[in-house]
Amino acid sequence: MKKWASIKSNLPSALLIAGVLLLWELVTGAADLPEFILPAPSTIALSLAANFYLLIGHAGVTLTAVLGGLALAILVAMLLAIAMDRWKPLKQALYPLLVISQAIPIFALAPLMLIWFGVGLLPKVLIVALVCFFPLAVNLIEGFNQVDPEAINLMQTMQADRWMIMRSVQLPSALPYFFSGLKIAATYSVLGAIIGEWLGARAGLGIYMLRAMNSFRTSDVFASIIVVIILSLAFFKLVELSAWLVMPWKRKPKNSTED
Amino acid sequence: MRLIDKLLLEGISSTYFSGEQRLPVLDNISLHVQAGEFVTVLGPSGSGKSTILKTAAGLLKPDRGRVLIGGHETTGTPQLVGYMPQQDLLFPWKTLKQNAALPLLAAKSGTGEAYARVEEMLPVFGLESFADYYPFQLSGGMRQRAALLRTMLIESNLMLLDEPFASLDALTRENMQDWLLDIWGRFKRSVLFVTHSIDEAIYLSDRIYVISERPGKNALEQDIELPRPRTKSILASRNFATYKQVFINALAS
Ligand SMILES: Nc1ncnc2c1ncn2[C@@H]1O[C@H](COP(=O)(O)OP(=O)(O)O)[C@@H](O)[C@H]1O
Ligand SMILES: [Mg+2]
Numbered sequence: 001m002k003k004w005a006s007i008k009s010n011l012p013s014a015l016l017i018a019g020v021l022l023l024w025e026l027v028t029g030a031a032d033l034p035e036f037i038l039p040a041p042s043t044i045a046l047s048l049a050a051n052f053y054l055l056i057g058h059a060g061v062t063l064t065a066v067l068g069g070l071a072l073a074i075l076v077a078m079l080l081a082i083a084m085d086r087w088k089p090l091k092q093a094l095y096p097l098l099v100i101s102q103a104i105p106i107f108a109l110a111p112l113m114l115i116w117f118g119v120g121l122l123p124k125v126l127i128v129a130l131v132c133f134f135p136l137a138v139n140l141i142e143g144f145n146q147v148d149p150e151a152i153n154l155m156q157t158m159q160a161d162r163w164m165i166m167r168s169v170q171l172p173s174a175l176p177y178f179f180s181g182l183k184i185a186a187t188y189s190v191l192g193a194i195i196g197e198w199l200g201a202r203a204g205l206g207i208y209m210l211r212a213m214n215s216f217r218t219s220d221v222f223a224s225i226i227v228v229i230i231l232s233l234a235f236f237k238l239v240e241l242s243a244w245l246v247m248p249w250k251r252k253p254k255n256s257t258e259d
Numbered sequence: 260m261r262l263i264d265k266l267l268l269e270g271i272s273s274t275y276f277s278g279e280q281r282l283p284v285l286d287n288i289s290l291h292v293q294a295g296e297f298v299t300v301l302g303p304s305g306s307g308k309s310t311i312l313k314t315a316a317g318l319l320k321p322d323r324g325r326v327l328i329g330g331h332e333t334t335g336t337p338q339l340v341g342y343m344p345q346q347d348l349l350f351p352w353k354t355l356k357q358n359a360a361l362p363l364l365a366a367k368s369g370t371g372e373a374y375a376r377v378e379e380m381l382p383v384f385g386l387e388s389f390a391d392y393y394p395f396q397l398s399g400g401m402r403q404r405a406a407l408l409r410t411m412l413i414e415s416n417l418m419l420l421d422e423p424f425a426s427l428d429a430l431t432r433e434n435m436q437d438w439l440l441d442i443w444g445r446f447k448r449s450v451l452f453v454t455h456s457i458d459e460a461i462y463l464s465d466r467i468y469v470i471s472e473r474p475g476k477n478a479l480e481q482d483i484e485l486p487r488p489r490t491k492s493i494l495a496s497r498n499f500a501t502y503k504q505v506f507i508n509a510l511a512s
Binding site: 148150151153154155156157158159160161164168169172173175247248249252 | 313316317318337338339340341342344346348350351352353361362364365366393394395413
């Protein structure tokens with residue numbers, strides 16, 4: 001029932017995409033466009049199939065940077081948010097800076113990472129970590145701010161220690177904020193790794209894309225773009241799935257019964 | 260000579276500050292609860308009843324006055340007391356069992372031991388088949404009972420209950436009152452109870468303090484000499500009606 005409803009609601013979008021692809025295929029065939037300007041979808045599909053294992057290899061490299069950077073960002077953001085919750089002066093000093101830093105295009109710092117750390121994995125991890133850190137930190141801190149003081153009062157009348165209050169009240173009530181930060185971070189993360197690779201790398205989807213572009217293999221550029229898109233979408237879905245797994249209490253059915 | 264009071268509030272005055280605004284809420288409130296007594300604070304909404312409970316628990320520091328628990332001064336220092344806040348405050352991210360086990364875990368019990376203790380208590384609270392439900396899956400009455408169970412598992416003889424039944428419909432509310440009296444009789448706790456319902460106050464209490472409108476002042480202290488165990492039949496008794504008139508007058512002035 002539910003499945004059918006979701007297929008039905010997605011049907012118009014699927015039809016639209018299919019229509020655009022068909023039109024694209026027909027126009028490129030009829031207009032006789034040079035392939036390096038706009039390859040037909042079928043040509044792109046062939047390129048994707050022919051270089052499948054190569055692309056998987058490069059995607060693996062990019063993915064390593066993404067995961068490493070994301071993990072680093074989560075760790076640092078978590079520690080900072082906890083520290084800021086504990087020492088208010090630290091929060092008073094840092095929080096305004098964190099909010100302002102949201103307006104800085106962090107991607108612009110990418111060249112510095114390459115100057116300082118070379119063309120290996122590390123600078124990509126750092127770029128990803130940088131772009132992911134801010135949305136994660138700001139959301140987590142906001143989450144800690146929103147904790148109901150009454151809940152903390154209640155825990156104090158049970159003589160719970162700080163660590164228990166953190167674990168059983170502050171962290172779980174900040175989780176939804178953490179996950180909305182993580183959704184933003186997940187989309188930034190892939191982009192961050194690609195930009196890092198554009199600036200210099202030995203392997204990765206970004207460098208694959210760059211090489212294809214420089215030799216006018218436009219269908220290969222498209223193929224790598226498709227892989228990047230799939231990777232980003234998969235990441236986003238993965239975050240949604242982990243939110244669903246980690247917060248079972250948020251799985252309220254829409255028609256939950258009242259007493 | 261009187262025994263040492265379980266809870267004693269002496270001349271409590273309290274003010275809230277929001278920005279430049281200062282809002283005096285309590286003006287020289289005094290009250291006491293002896294061991295095993297069921298004492299109620301009755302007052303209109305906004306008169307500072309919740310503030311009295313928070314002050315008694317040591318969660319708020321009053322401008323003036325002292326709080327003594329078992330003869331020891333505890334003013335402004337959070338104490339181990341069975342405090343049940345006005346909202347039930349079951350944590351949505353924990354199941355009923357996990358919520359109820361919190362006081363035991365805070366007292367450093369092992370998880371298995373804590374859960375076993377909760378499971379053992381669930382039938383007393385009529386919750387035996389709901390251990391693994393999340394709060395949003397429970398009815399209002401079940402949530403209140405779960406919150407009371409959690410409060411009961413706090414290892415303290417003193418319970419501070421803030422309008423625990425205010426959000427319930429009349430029928431559920433009456434059942435919960437009988438049920439609370441039953442639990443209170445069984446576990447021999449001292450209770451400071453807050454309500455704005457006259458009937459509820461008379462039905463439950465040994466003694467009632469009426470608090471005036473904000474800033475809350477002691478308006479009346481009245482012992483309730485109705486026989487225990489109490490049953491619904493006393494609601495129709497002459498004595499009950501007399502008490503009720505006393506409180507209506509006290510709240511009106
Ligand atoms: N944290 C707070 N900050 C400012 N004002 C408050 C706060 N808590 C309560 N008040 C105000 O103090 C008054 C008394 O509150 P409360 O003790 O909750 O009364 P009651 O429980 O009798 O309804 C109310 O007018 C309320 O709006
Ligand atoms: Mg109140």
